[in-house]
Amino acid sequence: MTRFILIRLVQTVIALIGIAVLIFVLVRASGNPIDLLRSATSTPEEIENLQRQLGLDKSNWEQFRIFMFGLVQGDFGESLLKRRPVSTMLGEAIPNSLKLTVPAFVISMLVATALGVFAATRRDSFLDNGVKFVAILGQAVPGFWLAIMAMMLFSVIWGILPTAGMGGPAHYVLPVGTMAFFLLPGMMRLVRSGMLDVLDSEYIKLARIKGLSERIIVWKHAFRNAMIAPLTTAGMIMAGLVMGAVITENIFNWPGMGRLVLEATYARDFPVVQACTLMIGVMVLGMNLLVDIAYAYVDPQIRYQKS
């Protein structure tokens, strides 16, 4: 088990280096930030000065060396646009993003699990059909559209919730709800179909033959097996979470990573884009690592193969 985790850690670090290189190349392929920063009347000397100040006059190799060297020391450089240390900006944005994503993740997982399991155990009932309907709806309706509709209804027409921005508890309802909606339908469908497969299996029949109660059959014997399939797709869910965060934060003007990275991309603010992407990479890979550990915990076969 320890060996398994160590191997995964090394893989994670290699993946992060890959992300760093890739994002370094990609942001530079998007164009020159000077074009956006300079004013229309800037003289060539002024432009050259600006470039020197921002360190953009150096060769790409030199810039890459500085970037990687900084990274190792935990220094992400300075924002080209705001002229503030990127780490300070991240320090503000990350907690704000977590305040959205963590509750959204927890709520959607709990609700998806509960509904998925109940739907599977009461197949073709009213509840099951409801769950199937929501799952299809969730996949057909774009989350951002739903968010805007919800905003219109609750904030504009009824005026019971604030439209956007960060503040008291009421400010959380719509963004958290939107983000949860990004994850919920897919997760629910996975849990339901996983449960249905498992409930049909011979070992569930054997569990019934043993005289176990339905509660133990469902939550002990079926659930743990049914979670294996959804866990394998957890990587995709994490990606969905990031996408959801970018969209939600921008719709609701939430000062988190999602908004920061979008603004920085528009402005070609290289250091910020690089740092944000890396941080998102760290979070996604970290979550995936946790998922893998959970996976090994759930399925003994994995645990034994990898150690």
Next chain:
Amino acid sequence: MTTKRDIVLQVEDLQTTFFTRAGEFKAVGGISFYVREGETFGLVGESACGKTVTGLSLLRLLPEPAGRIVGGKITLDGIDILKLSKKQMREVRGKRISMILQDPMTSLNPVYTVGDQIGESVRLHQGLRDDMVEDEVISALRLLRIPAPEQRLRDYPFQLSGGMRQRVVGSIAMSCRPRLLIADEPTTALDATIQAQYIALFKDIQKQTDVAIIFITHDFGVVANICDRVAVMYAGKIVETASTSTIFKRSKHPYTSALIRSVPRLDRKDDQLYSIEGQPPSLLNLPPGCRFAPRCPDVMDICLKEQPPVVEISEGHSVSCWKEKK
């Protein structure tokens, strides 16, 4: 048979139907039999003849909501099984009646250890403390002659071979020393040598525990090896019941005879394997007369009109065929 042992299970006119959109499948159409202590009773027939549904009916574990027992009586040690509440029935399952399923590769839960899966039954039905549960688990593994039980109980199913898994399934079934064990083709998925070992093992276990066994199979070769008495099922009905030796020597029902003739035998060199032409009738609309009539070589007029009654032609040998009702 010298002294008659106690009857453990008595089934009278059991009828099980599946209610589906396509109609009512009369999977079991009124069958009666009994099983004595320490006896192995074979339930033989082709697939879909109702033998597995009979087994599940005894446990009241039919697939819900389609499957239902619509008539008859099941008595286990004097208790009317069909009158028990759901909770009482759960106390019967795994404790008084156990079942072994066909495929050892899929009938154990992949994410729990052997010890956990056996211990669960023990804990549930015997209410033992944790430290005593392990002793019971080890004794259940020993009963099935599983080597090194102290180590095996920490194994996961995927670490065991098919034959060993089926022994673990046997340990689960026998862990609470049930009165009745239903074995649904437990050896079909195993290869020939392991199959023979498993059957020998069960004969031995039966001697030790006096458990009554219902052995469900399609294979008359297996019947000859393990069963004391046999009932042959066809399209949801028992067509003939007799002791194993009587069935092999003096079977009366044309279907039984055909089945026995289709068993490959070493002492006969005519390699043409006999097979019965045609197919069993659809359980959706059964013929009014004998269900075997469309395939029967001896069919008579009356066979097509009326169902043949069950006739006891000698002690313990009963047949449902118009040929025997002169």
